[in-house]
Amino acid sequence: AQSSVTVFGIVDVGISRYNLKSDNVGAVTPARPPSTSLKQTAMTSGNWVPSRWGFRGTEDLGGGYSAGFWIEQSLNVDDGGQPLYARRTTVSLAGPFGEFRLGRDLSPTFWADTVTDPFLNSGVGANLIGMVNARLAIFTALPGGGLLAGPNGGPANYIFVNNMVSYFTPNSLGGFYGHLAMNFPENVKNTAVPDTPSKRGQFYGGRVGYANKALDVAVSYAVSTALDAAPPYAVPITDTKISTTNLTTTYDLGFVKLAGELSRATNDSRFALPGAAAQSSADYDGAMLGATVPIGAARLKGSYGYVKYRTDAPGLSPNQQDTVAKKLSLGMTYHLSKRTLLYATGSYIRIDEGQNNANVMGVPPQPTGAFSAATGYAPRSATGYELGVAHTF
Amino acid sequence: AQSSVTVFGIVDVGISRYNLKSDNVGAVTPARPPSTSLKQTAMTSGNWVPSRWGFRGTEDLGGGYSAGFWIEQSLNVDDGGQPLYARRTTVSLAGPFGEFRLGRDLSPTFWADTVTDPFLNSGVGANLIGMVNARLAIFTALPGGGLLAGPNGGPANYIFVNNMVSYFTPNSLGGFYGHLAMNFPENVKNTAVPDTPSKRGQFYGGRVGYANKALDVAVSYAVSTALDAAPPYAVPITDTKISTTNLTTTYDLGFVKLAGELSRATNDSRFALPGAAAQSSADYDGAMLGATVPIGAARLKGSYGYVKYRTDAPGLSPNQQDTVAKKLSLGMTYHLSKRTLLYATGSYIRIDEGQNNANVMGVPPQPTGAFSAATGYAPRSATGYELGVAHTF
């Protein structure tokens, strides 16, 4: 219990303004306006990066080996709220071979979506690809199996993954790096119940890349089993797997740091309905371009994201099969000191044919927002602004 | 993540005895005793001041400016319980102009009720005015809108206020000081729903005063919107606002420090019942006198509080319109060291016509206690005793 524990954290609080516009896509009647808007002004936490506090430390074991731990908690600065699950809880053993890390941690795919994004996958400017991935994970993880909050990740193996074993390559590979991860879904095999154990909650993935002083390029891949017909979370779907592949890169020219991402998330479902068998597949193809320009203590940031959804689910007409979301974000940070910065960001989202997949593609400029839920209205466009301060300790 | 974070806390635990006596105010029958008592002996936490732990720090930004943060958690030493919401979570920017503070923090009115009280608004000796204010806030904040625990304060904008922007004047005003605060109620405007956004949860208030070596005098004012007819928390009341005004003062004569408070809390409601419109107003007028006598490492403390409730709600007979509560508290603290103290307090409360407003005026000597809930019984008197130890780190 001596020394070697660091207390750390980030407190980030701001004022945000959101406007979510939905269009009437059903029959227009006199009593029903062609569009409605939801507008909110709020104090918010975690716009630059999520607020947190925690303890971490490492112990030198000699011979180039070390042990380490990391306990990191969530925190809402605006209302003091804190969830029942920590952000990250890990124990690591590191050496010349690299690092093995056990516990609850970020997925490689979320890490890729975050470090590539000029807006760090947070706040109103967050990477559109990351937001679609998060909504897809949440929407497919039906309640009841713990995929949303706790035992199998939060949310749903896209952001955090529980019960995970991760491996990180050492820093000595001439710029090449890798990160492999898999979890234990912990479902029980019951010899008296066929098909057990369920694979629900199973995750595996990884990220490999190359980085030198200016260039960083990596590819990530992950597979998460969101549903499975086996107990205890039996549903009339034999299997729903979300697989995500992305290619991310940043290039630092000094006066500007460019960022780019290409991503495909595929949602494969096999149904076993009474009297019929079918399957469907949906793709979410995304691209993101970003730039960060340092000017003294300031950083000007911009990004453009595009995600197109297309499904081959049976029984849909062609005009029910796709949706497109586009997002433009502009912002800046200004460092008052090494540990304190101010930020300002504005973002505009436009959604075409949002009614085809409002649950996933109705991306608002805030993680918890929602467009009009009235029947016949579809998400159409959204703006978000935020102004705040973040302090690191 | 270097330096500059302080781990701090207060652990306060004691043994308490409570006795709450209710009188039969209905028909007296042989089977029904004229009075009943609820008695409890308990281990309690937070009698001197609420138990807590947290992290805080400041960073010098140069030129007289600084950034700071404060994360403070609740804790029950007796049973290890800890709520889902932190006590205080704030980020501050300070300079020659004063301090701007964002996040969840104490209201100026609660601060005034607390620092004036010889018993620091805690334990069985707590300021009667503060206890009535807390019960009024809780009782009017109907469930469903988050006013009680989390998103809009706890409880109900009297103690903590969420999503708050506060301003504190600098120390350079020759003894004058001020504290202004307002919050974001964060309710959503829906262009398709009239009267939105609801004002429920809205808070604004402030405190201005003057302090020199011996005298401290201040006036506080606050308005909190407890109910509003607009969705999403629509109720058949168009508006319920609690406004609180108090004048507080302490005067330190050296051998004794005197304290005094005058307070009025007004609960204004406008009803919009079908076929009729009405409004009612209720006042809670309070006064408190206190004294603290230092004798070596000991502090002898006493206070007398008085609160009178009066309403003009339609349909009530004159004898249904008022209630009076009086409270006498005596106690002492003894410092074993700078950071460890023992405390002992006894308190007696007497309530006249408690049946007219038992929810607010039935003030027990503990924050969560309740008098007999049997029909026809009214809160009458209560005693509370506590003995304990508090350690600051």
Next chain:
Amino acid sequence: AQSSVTVFGIVDVGISRYNLKSDNVGAVTPARPPSTSLKQTAMTSGNWVPSRWGFRGTEDLGGGYSAGFWIEQSLNVDDGGQPLYARRTTVSLAGPFGEFRLGRDLSPTFWADTVTDPFLNSGVGANLIGMVNARLAIFTALPGGGLLAGPNGGPANYIFVNNMVSYFTPNSLGGFYGHLAMNFPENVKNTAVPDTPSKRGQFYGGRVGYANKALDVAVSYAVSTALDAAPPYAVPITDTKISTTNLTTTYDLGFVKLAGELSRATNDSRFALPGAAAQSSADYDGAMLGATVPIGAARLKGSYGYVKYRTDAPGLSPNQQDTVAKKLSLGMTYHLSKRTLLYATGSYIRIDEGQNNANVMGVPPQPTGAFSAATGYAPRSATGYELGVAHTF
């Protein structure tokens, strides 16, 4: 807020494999297998000892007196989960007379079961006596009175006890030591309701012993009131008391440290059913033998536990009156450093006549496991394996 606070913790994470076999003890039909197994592979936390983090400190008051505090939180490293109740929250006053400690803390009986066990009452190798005691406490503490999680301990006054006053003798008694404890059940006396206050949740107990360099021998005794007919948790049982007596010893021969325990837990219930009065008594008699062999940085560990259940509950035939559980555990720890160790443990449990008391005697190799719940199946045998790392800070 200066100095004198230590941040401490233990992060323990491993991979575990469980297999729980149940036998058909009812009618054997073709459609029903004679036995079923539940098998699980999981990432687990707290196998060597429970994972935790916290703050603690002491303040020298002069003259041999000191004040101290301890705040210790639970943590699951595997999934980041953390309960609403802290592990230990205490304030202490210590001096030449010993130590008085107030708050939530471990019971003397749990402490005895833990320090005697080579496997520290944790993980798959945990003391069989301790596991039966924990299950007995949980099973008898019916929901509704807070005995399971919070206000009166967790679980149910065997592990943690809330609202407890403990006394520890000083270190100056020539090797003799003692630990006495009692709690406040905090139930309310209502003068209008006969038999109140309920005694539910009441705990008292203690442990006295003698230790020199090689030998440590102690006897522990505890009584916990699990049920009481009085409100507010009235049940058709006038009284259920669990009394536990154990004799524990360790003897360190240098090349091996031997451990032994004899234990009896008695569950006495008095029923007051309409038209009849009866009472029943059940005994859980246990023995444990263990050994720890240090070899360099390694510790080889083994233990054998035996618990026999016997009841005189009316209406049971002789073959429904007893159950026996036996447990063999083998394991080792290997210290990579003073603060980091690896562990590996395997355990086998065999249960005879488990159907007679599956709730308490169906002991799995993990605290939360369960054998088949299907009608006609009884717990029969279980194996558990675990491999992990623990880091102390």
